[in-house]
Amino acid sequence: MIYARKDILGIEELTKEEIEHILDLASSLKEINERSIKKVPTLRGKTVIHLFYEPSTRTKMSFDIAAKRLSADTYSISVSTSSVVKGETFLDTVKNLEAMKPDIFVIRHSVSGVPHRIARYTKASVINAGDGSHEHPTQALLDMLTIREHKGTFDGLHVLIVGDILHSRVARSNIWGLSKLGAHVTLCGPPTLVPKELESIANVKVLYNLMEILPDADVLMVLRLQRERQKQSFLPSLREYSVLYGITNEKLKKAKPDLLIMHPGPINRGIELAPDVADGPRSVILEQVTNGVAVRMAVLYVLAQRNLP
Amino acid sequence: MKNSRVRRLKDAHPATVLFKGVRVVDPANNLDQEMDVLVEDGVFKEISPRIDIPDPCNLKVIKADGLWLLPGLVDMHVHLREPGEEYKETIETGTQAAVAGGIVAVASMPNTKPVNDNPAVTKYILDRAKEIGSCTVLPVAAITVGLAGETMTEMAALIEAGAVAFSDDGKSVRSSQVMRRALEYASIFDVPVICHCEDPDLSRNGVMNEGVMSVKLGIRGIPRIAEEIVVARDIILAEYTGARIHIAHVSTEKSVSLIREAKKRGVKVTAETAPHYFSLTEEILETYDSRFKVNPPLRTQSDVEAIIQGLADGTIDVIATDHAPHSPIEKDIEIDFAAFGMVGLETSLAVSLGLVRSGVLTPAELVKKMSQNPADILGIPYRGICKEEEASFIVVDPNAEWIVDSTEFYSKGVNCPFEGKKLVGRVELTVCRGKIVFGRGEYQWLVE
Ligand SMILES: [Zn+2]
Ligand SMILES: [Zn+2]
Numbered sequence: 001m002i003y004a005r006k007d008i009l010g011i012e013e014l015t016k017e018e019i020e021h022i023l024d025l026a027s028s029l030k031e032i033n034e035r036s037i038k039k040v041p042t043l044r045g046k047t048v049i050h051l052f053y054e055p056s057t058r059t060k061m062s063f064d065i066a067a068k069r070l071s072a073d074t075y076s077i078s079v080s081t082s083s084v085v086k087g088e089t090f091l092d093t094v095k096n097l098e099a100m101k102p103d104i105f106v107i108r109h110s111v112s113g114v115p116h117r118i119a120r121y122t123k124a125s126v127i128n129a130g131d132g133s134h135e136h137p138t139q140a141l142l143d144m145l146t147i148r149e150h151k152g153t154f155d156g157l158h159v160l161i162v163g164d165i166l167h168s169r170v171a172r173s174n175i176w177g178l179s180k181l182g183a184h185v186t187l188c189g190p191p192t193l194v195p196k197e198l199e200s201i202a203n204v205k206v207l208y209n210l211m212e213i214l215p216d217a218d219v220l221m222v223l224r225l226q227r228e229r230q231k232q233s234f235l236p237s238l239r240e241y242s243v244l245y246g247i248t249n250e251k252l253k254k255a256k257p258d259l260l261i262m263h264p265g266p267i268n269r270g271i272e273l274a275p276d277v278a279d280g281p282r283s284v285i286l287e288q289v290t291n292g293v294a295v296r297m298a299v300l301y302v303l304a305q306r307n308l309p
Numbered sequence: 310m311k312n313s314r315v316r317r318l319k320d321a322h323p324a325t326v327l328f329k330g331v332r333v334v335d336p337a338n339n340l341d342q343e344m345d346v347l348v349e350d351g352v353f354k355e356i357s358p359r360i361d362i363p364d365p366c367n368l369k370v371i372k373a374d375g376l377w378l379l380p381g382l383v384d385m386h387v388h389l390r391e392p393g394e395e396y397k398e399t400i401e402t403g404t405q406a407a408v409a410g411g412i413v414a415v416a417s418m419p420n421t422k423p424v425n426d427n428p429a430v431t432k433y434i435l436d437r438a439k440e441i442g443s444c445t446v447l448p449v450a451a452i453t454v455g456l457a458g459e460t461m462t463e464m465a466a467l468i469e470a471g472a473v474a475f476s477d478d479g480k481s482v483r484s485s486q487v488m489r490r491a492l493e494y495a496s497i498f499d500v501p502v503i504c505h506c507e508d509p510d511l512s513r514n515g516v517m518n519e520g521v522m523s524v525k526l527g528i529r530g531i532p533r534i535a536e537e538i539v540v541a542r543d544i545i546l547a548e549y550t551g552a553r554i555h556i557a558h559v560s561t562e563k564s565v566s567l568i569r570e571a572k573k574r575g576v577k578v579t580a581e582t583a584p585h586y587f588s589l590t591e592e593i594l595e596t597y598d599s600r601f602k603v604n605p606p607l608r609t610q611s612d613v614e615a616i617i618q619g620l621a622d623g624t625i626d627v628i629a630t631d632h633a634p635h636s637p638i639e640k641d642i643e644i645d646f647a648a649f650g651m652v653g654l655e656t657s658l659a660v661s662l663g664l665v666r667s668g669v670l671t672p673a674e675l676v677k678k679m680s681q682n683p684a685d686i687l688g689i690p691y692r693g694i695c696k697e698e699e700a701s702f703i704v705v706d707p708n709a710e711w712i713v714d715s716t717e718f719y720s721k722g723v724n725c726p727f728e729g730k731k732l733v734g735r736v737e738l739t740v741c742r743g744k745i746v747f748g749r750g751e752y753q754w755l756v757e
Pocket of ligand 2: 388
């Protein structure tokens with residue numbers, strides 16, 4: 001068994017072989033989503049609980065569709081973190097749900113490390129659907145699948161990630177995944193949001209001048225800029241951010257013609273990405289969404305495999 | 310069942326016991342040798358190389374080969390949580406934990422509810438300590454009313470009520486002007502102002518040390534400069550005003566060098582660190598376990614080495630615990646929401662003995678940092694192990710190995726960073742102000 005772990009908590013701890021195994025599986029499961037009857041019995045009788053402490057319509061929907069297409073029974077629980085104030089801790093909640101014998105927890109939380117602590121507690125498998133500013137492994141896997149479909153290989157591929165890396169779980173998971181698969185990763189944005197320390201966590205380069213590096217990129221990953229960063233004194237204004245780091249067709253004149261443009265969504269149109277770029281020919285943003293379902297099916301599948309006779 | 314016994318000071322019996330062949334370590338009296346020590350009615354009667362067992366013998370005689378007899382420890386940084394947060398700790402449980410850790414006097418920080426910013430609270434703490442405490446409690450009063458950083462407390466009245474020092478611990482005094490005035494004013498009384506150094510703008514919302522690990526783990530950072538800028542400010546203020554300051558919980562390399570340079574210039578500054586700052590690093594946060602969330606945060610290996618160097622060369626005068634007990638309600642939750650702090654009373658000596666085994670400190674130097682220096686800084690009378698003096702001492706087995714199990718603690722706090730770890734060195738017996746307040750294992754019967 002190539003993937004023998006109980007959980008999928010992050011890309012950092014995965015090997016290249018494990019990542020490629022999940023991507024291969026996702027490629028082969030993708031065809032199910034094109035059928036007229038989009039359902040296979042693989043996870044019949046398995047219980048999947050989506051435990052979301054942070055609102056996320058898209059990721060939850062994507063996981064739910066993936067689980068249902070594999071015939072799992074799914075349940076969704078949205079918990080506001082203010083229930084902490086009411087006295088029930090996240091471990092209390094998990095203890096209660098654990099008593100109902102679920103097979104897989106899909107967990108999203110605004111605080112880093114919560115899925116990891118739950119995974120240590122529960123016998124069920126845990127899938128990290130995004131923890132704080134830490135990891136979002138299924139997003140990175142769907143990004144890698146999308147890149148592989150277009151570029152064929154990661155060897156020597158130049159991937160540029162632009163934006164608020166400091167607060168981005170999408171960036172961290174991709175940094176670890178892409179560098180393991182052999183891509184050259186460059187991180188770009190203002191120094192307040194792209195700390196130099198990132199060069200110590202993986203084999204990546206940090207640069208602050210977008211136009212210095214954009215012409216070399218094969219893949220451009222644009223991150224969502226949270227509007228509150230301006231108030232927290234990371235930025236003088238959204239306008240200045242978009243002048244320096246916003247992706248426009250003007251800036252893209254210097255880019256490679258076959259540059260792939262990606263975004264984890266939802267987009268702040270006109271801030272990090274101009275509308276005509278988001279909808280333009282180089283954009284693969286909707287393919288990312290399609291691949292999201294396939295990757296989540298693959299992840300559910302490898303975890304459920306562990307428990308099959 | 311605990312394999313030890315503890316008593317309230319007011320109910321405990323005076324010690325009458327003869328120790329044969331115990332290693333007495335007391336730098337205040339230039340002692341570090343094997344001795345026989347006779348204590349009668351709570352007073353050191355004789356300390357000499359050989360004391361004959363009287364015949365007939367109505368003494369308890371302890372053959373103490375391999376054991377150390379040290380002056381009782383003084384912990385100048387403890388949060389007892391009473392009044393106001395008795396579910397976390399009380400003066401009763403906190404002082405029990407203290408004597409179980411060999412500590413005979415604790416300085417209690419003023420961030421209680423209500424804050425110890427007026428003589429009524431100071432008096433309440435002292436009355437409770439007298440009633441239910443197992444050791445001496447030395448109240449530290451607030452620098453500013455309500456720890457709000459605005460109006461100075463009535464320091465003369467607080468000292469009159471029994472306060473031994475002033476601190477807004479938990480917060481820095483944000484305004485340099487208020488801090489300057491407080492230092493000037495406190496110098497009337499020759500009591501130390503204890504500085505919790507943290508620039509709140511730089512540390513805001515932070516959870517762990519800012520650096521490679523915080524970036525890797527996606528946890529918001531507290532930069533080292535948040536501490537160092539205020540250490541530098543408070544040193545400059547002390548130098549300008551000529552007042553005396555004591556820097557609490559030093560955790561970074563730069564803080565150590567700022568203090569070292571200030572001492573060279575003759576600034577009246579002393580400093581403490583806590584056992585977790587010379588024994589743990591930020592890597593341990595990889596577990597996302599809130600037990601390791603503390604303020605200032607655990608730093609890096611080079612900081613640990615600088616702290617150890619600072620202890621060795623005398624820059625850091627004191628090892629104090631910053632014992633900060635919490636209940637699972639504050640600790641067993643998401644790391645961002647969890648409270649800062651660790652318990653330390655029952656592990657500090659064992660962790661600190663590691664510095665003796667690794668050759669950083671001699672046993673006498675360790676005793677100075679955990680007993681004589683804090684007493685001197687707080688200005689409380691200190692005699693050590695000295696004939697005809699009231700006996701406050703501990704007996705330690707420096708080689709006893711034990712596994713930390715916080716369910717065995719006297720402290721109510723569950724937030725011990727050394728849980729499950731093997732430590733070497735254990736307190737067997739504690740005598741405070743002549744009274745036997747704690748005994749472990751075969752010494753339990755002495756507490757009766
Ligand atoms: Zn403090
Ligand atoms: Zn403190």
